[in-house]
Amino acid sequence: MRETREPGVGGRGSEPPTSGQEPDNRQPTTDNVNWPLLYAVVIGELAILILVFYAFTKAFA
Amino acid sequence: MRPIDWIVLIGTVVAIVAYGVWKGRHKKNLDGYLLAGRELKWPTIALSIMATQASAITFLSTPGQAYADGMRFVQFYLGLPIAMVILSITAVPIYHRLRIFTAYEYLETRFGVGTRTLTSVLFLIQRGLSTGITLYAPALIVSVILGWNIHLTNVVVGLMVVLYTATGGTKAVSRTQVHQLVIALGGMAVALIIAVHSLPHDVTLVEAFRVAGRMGRLNAIDFKFDLKTPYNFWSGLIGGAFLALSYFGTDQSQVQRYLTGASAAESRLGLLINGMVKVPMQFFILFVGAMVFVFYQFIAPPLFFNSVQRAKVATSPYAADYLALEARHSQQFVEKRADVQTLLAAMRAHNSAGIDTATVALRHVQARETATRAAAAALIGRTQPGADNSDTNYIFLTFVIDFLPAGVVGLVLAAIFCAAMSATSSGLNSLASTTVVDIFRRLGKPHATDAECVRLSKLMTIAWGVFAIGFAEFANRLGSLIEAVNKLGSLFYGTILAIFLLAFYTKRVSGTAAFFGALIGEGAVVWCAVATDMAWLWWNVIGCVVGVGAALVVQRFVAEQKATKPLSS
Incomplete structure (x- = not known):
């Protein structure tokens, strides 16, 4: 990725981490994520939750 | 409190603080200190984002809210998943491309240093006060219910947070937050199980639900549109989305969590996981309160819980x-x-x-x-x-102290203090970042070295910690604390969001127009808060809409100023 640095932005913080900071490489990676699908899943889950909460409200009211 | 409770409480809190100090023990440059070397993966980012938002107030005040007012508060979070998607598409790629330290740095590229400084200062005021409330809330409640000295509790908890936040920086904050959130949710789960088990033996779980529902405590969704009702579907979805956009997209205490991502994809995924988990999590916490309400239908509650x-x-x-x-x-x-x-x-x-x-x-x-x-x-x-003549904040802890068994009381208290420490540490961490990056290095000493900035960041963490402790010592009469924090934020969030939206999406609005638009938007919010009875979630919408609209109008009247091209285009 091209690094864009504009005046007043970012400063001198782009140096590699100093030694002793172990890389956080034990966790899952994000390769090949289908972003549009994931966005749809998030919104779909919200819609389902709203329906479930509404049914919950009505069922016990 | 029995000895086993003290052992669980002190053991958990000391272990967390020690873990934070240990995790952040390595010498760092500014990138390492403020952004954990930009190397974190999405699970840590997601949990850190959730832990930053879920303070002790969430775990103390929210169940009380359900007890007193039912579960409709969950609607407050309905706009959050939408905001997570929007931010993943818009803000995250821009922030990562610029490799910024704070959200406000971005504004300078678009509107100049004045607007950057204005938003930084608004953030410092709002977050500085909120961090004080975050610290004050658990201290107040445990001081009332357990008779602890509130001043000592404030100071001890505050200093513990300052210790690992100042020494370890963002990495210590994010790593400890993972454990703090797990402990906090675990404590709530145990409290829920015991509340349900403490119901009379002949009352089933479904019957408990039906009693709570008949008494208006399972009112999770209300589709009726009413500007004066604080929590309904529409205010939650629309007002909540604006609030979440501003909080997660422009509040440095949150932006800093996902700027630590090893890539834009890691940050995005962290935000999206938050969007998927947050609403069910809040439903669960409110549900604990609803079950405590059912419990008190069979056991006499005090007239006033404080x-x-x-x-x-x-x-x-x-x-x-x-x-x-x-x-x-x-x-x-x-x-x-x-x-x-x-x-x-x-x-x-x-x-x-x-x-x-x-x-x-x-x-x-x-x-x-x-x-x-x-x-x-x-x-x-x-x-x-x-x-303070509201007892909402005392309901849940009164139940915990009076009815939970030995050891579990210590666990729930540890959960509450873990939550307090996690939210406070994010607050202090972001306040220090903004003070150093947007004020000191931008306006004071542009050529400061990394070592100077790291040293000053540590000092600023301590200074803001002292400020938060000091504010906590004087805070009182805040009613429902979770409302107090969000109301305070809503006074500023709409206006700040307006500035960011103008930066992201308009090409012709100049810094001057954005600056005056923000001032007019803030004036509109203050007017709504002081002179109308509009529900506070709508303040976020008003601040944003008026701010954007006013900037567009002002742009027509100010002297032609060449507007720079937006970075998102």
Whole structure:
């Protein structure tokens, strides 16, 4: 990725981490994520939750 | 508190602090100190984002909110997943491309240093005060219920947070937050299980649900549109989305969490996971409160849950009045318990007419009990003008202390303090970043070295910690604390969001127009807060819409100023 640095932005913080900071490489990676699908899943889950909460409200009211 | 509770509480808190100090022990440059070397993966980012938002107030005040007002507060979070998607598409790629330290740095590229400084200062005011409340909330509540010294509690918790936040920086904050959130949610889960198990043996879980529902405590969704109602579907979805956009997209305490991502994809995924988990999590916490409410239909609750205020009114000239209210409340509880038993009997007999009749009777006595509690609160207000006469924040912890077994009380208290420390550490961390990056290095000493900036960041963490502790010492009369924090944020979030939206999406609006648009938007919010009874979630919409609209109008009148091209295009 091209690094864009504009005046007043970012400063001198782009140096590699100093030694002793172990890389956080034990966790899952994000390769090949289908972003549009994931966005749809998030919104779909919200819609389902709203329906479930509404049914919950009505069922016990 | 029994010895085992003290062992669990102290052991957990000390272990977390030690872990934070250990995790952040390595010497760092500014990138390493403020952004954990930009190497974190999405699970850590997601949990860190959730832990930053879920302070002790969430775990103390939210169940009380469900007890007093039902579960409709969950609607407040409905806009959050939408905001997570929008931010993943828009803000995250821009922030990562620029490799910024704070959200406000981006604004300078678009509108100049004035707008960057204005938003930084608005953030410092709002977050500085909020961090004080975050620290104050658990200290206040445990001081009342356990008799601890509030000043000492504030100082001890505050100093512990400062210790690992100042030494370890963002990495220590994010790593500890993962464990803190797990402990906090674990404590709530144990409290829920025990609350359900403490119900009378002949009451099933479904019957408990039906009693809570009949008494208006499972009212999770209300589609009625009303600008004056604080929580309904529309205010939650629209106002909540604006609030979440501003909080997660422009508040450095959150932006800093996902700027630590090893890539834009890691940050995105962290935000999206937050969007998927947050609403069910809040539903769960509110549900704990609803079950505590059901529990108190069978066991007599105190008339007023704040024991310190109870003791004060008992020794005041209003003592006889309060005793009379207590007697009335006891009588109403007996009536209510009988009505609950009648309702349960009708439910078991599948007697629809009997269920309706019992529900009407139950709601009637519930209304009278609510009026009695309101009279007690008013009496306390008269006894001590200026005293906090809301007991919402004390309900859950009173239940924990009075009815949970040894060891579990310590666990729940540890959960509450973990939550307090996690939110406070993010607050201090972001305040230090903004002070150093946007104020000191931008306006004071542009050529400061990394070592100087790291040293100053540590000092600023300590300084803001002292400020938060100091503010916590003087905070009082905040009503429902979770509302207080969000109301305070809503005074500023709409305006800040307006500035960011102008930066992201407009090409022709200049820095001057954005600056004045923001001032006009902020004025509109203050007017709504002071002169109208509009529900506070809508302030976020007003600040944003008026801010953007005013900037577009001002742009037509200000001298032609060449607007720079937006970075998102």
